[in-house]
Amino acid sequence: MATQLWSIVVPEATTRTNLWTNPSVEIDTTGYAATGAGASIARILTSARFGIASLQLATGAATSEGVVTPSGTSGIPVASSTSHSFYLWLRRFAGGGNLTLQIAWYTAAGALISTSEATISPTADWTK
Numbered sequence: 001m002a003t004q005l006w007s008i009v010v011p012e013a014t015t016r017t018n019l020w021t022n023p024s025v026e027i028d029t030t031g032y033a034a035t036g037a038g039a040s041i042a043r044i045l046t047s048a049r050f051g052i053a054s055l056q057l058a059t060g061a062a063t064s065e066g067v068v069t070p071s072g073t074s075g076i077p078v079a080s081s082t083s084h085s086f087y088l089w090l091r092r093f094a095g096g097g098n099l100t101l102q103i104a105w106y107t108a109a110g111a112l113i114s115t116s117e118a119t120i121s122p123t124a125d126w127t128k
Contacts, residue, residue, distance in 0.1 A: 098120065
């Protein structure tokens with residue numbers, strides 16, 4: 001499988017409270033980590049949907065590579081009684097295929113509430 005490059009940016013909300021402390025990687029990649037044997041992440045300045053930077057994920061041949069953020073008690077706690085949403089802007093730079101997004105929702109005590117998953121086929125254009 002050819003190397004795949006993805007750029008991911010999570011924009012700061014303007015009318016909602018953004019619970020993520022580094023949504024647009026404008027300064028660094030704190031809070032993001034690559035997962036999987038062939039995956040790596042980088043903060044790039046060559047393409048950004050908002051601001052000056054975006055997070056780029058480079059993948060190899062493995063099928064379970066990606067970007068992770070802290071989970072459990074280290075993550076962003078949510079309450080099952082409150083409505084929360086997640087979205088991101090992304091685009092494909094090279095390669096092809098599908099991308100599976102998975103969100104694990106945790107309480108402040110680190111208990112898993114539920115998971116949400118979606119499979120998408122990114123294009124070369126920024127897509128929400």
